[in-house]
Amino acid sequence: MMRAITSVDIHPLFAERRSPRAFNAATSIPTTDLIAILEAARWAPSSSNTQPWRFLVGLRGDEVFNGILQTLVSFNQGWAFRASALILVTGVNRRPDGAVNAGYQYDCGLSVAQLTLEAHSRGYAAHQMGGFDKAKAVEIFELSEELTPVITIAIGKEGSIDQLDEDMAAREKTPRIRKELSEIVLRGLPN
Numbered sequence: 001m002m003r004a005i006t007s008v009d010i011h012p013l014f015a016e017r018r019s020p021r022a023f024n025a026a027t028s029i030p031t032t033d034l035i036a037i038l039e040a041a042r043w044a045p046s047s048s049n050t051q052p053w054r055f056l057v058g059l060r061g062d063e064v065f066n067g068i069l070q071t072l073v074s075f076n077q078g079w080a081f082r083a084s085a086l087i088l089v090t091g092v093n094r095r096p097d098g099a100v101n102a103g104y105q106y107d108c109g110l111s112v113a114q115l116t117l118e119a120h121s122r123g124y125a126a127h128q129m130g131g132f133d134k135a136k137a138v139e140i141f142e143l144s145e146e147l148t149p150v151i152t153i154a155i156g157k158e159g160s161i162d163q164l165d166e167d168m169a170a171r172e173k174t175p176r177i178r179k180e181l182s183e184i185v186l187r188g189l190p191n
């Protein structure tokens, strides 16, 4: 398990979570785990509790999975086809009163963060992908105007990196890096 190098100890969920591209195409996600992953997303906080996230969930081989796969840019298709599940997250872009919901992307991000960590805690990797064609997603899934595609997510068990091409395999071995705390905390970083 590659653990992030942190200035002080943090919860292993954060230190150990990562976004791998080597998935095991022989495994599937049992229903209980899949529901738990979605349930964690459901319980995210959101502005005025509007809960603007809407999920389209595909399991490898089914219509939704193949639909999401088709929307991915070819780099992502090249590895995500081995995932056990592909999820398309869409956001309700209007508030119940019809006004523009300026914060729906933020809320969707919170929900996906929870989904990702629940997946990790259950031994799955969840890898978010912004590299997909949103217009194509609208077309394939006949999404109504109030739904905007936000992100796609590949979920599955990690597999052997030998199945990846050289470039992708190299990326898998690269340690996770982050900006220093001093770069991101503009004021108030304790000494």
Ligand SMILES: Cc1cc2nc3c(=O)[nH]c(=O)nc-3n(C[C@H](O)[C@H](O)[C@H](O)COP(=O)(O)O)c2cc1C
Residues within 6 Å of the ligand: 017, 018, 019, 020, 076, 127, 128, 129, 130, 131, 132, 151, 176
């Ligand atoms: C909004 C978003 C979009 C991303 N899009 C892609 C993508 O299209 N393809 C990909 O391989 N990884 C994608 N990633 C994964 C990031 O590259 C990854 O989270 C980042 O490099 C940090 O690595 P870590 O998650 O392993 O800590 C995306 C992540 C996020 C949060």
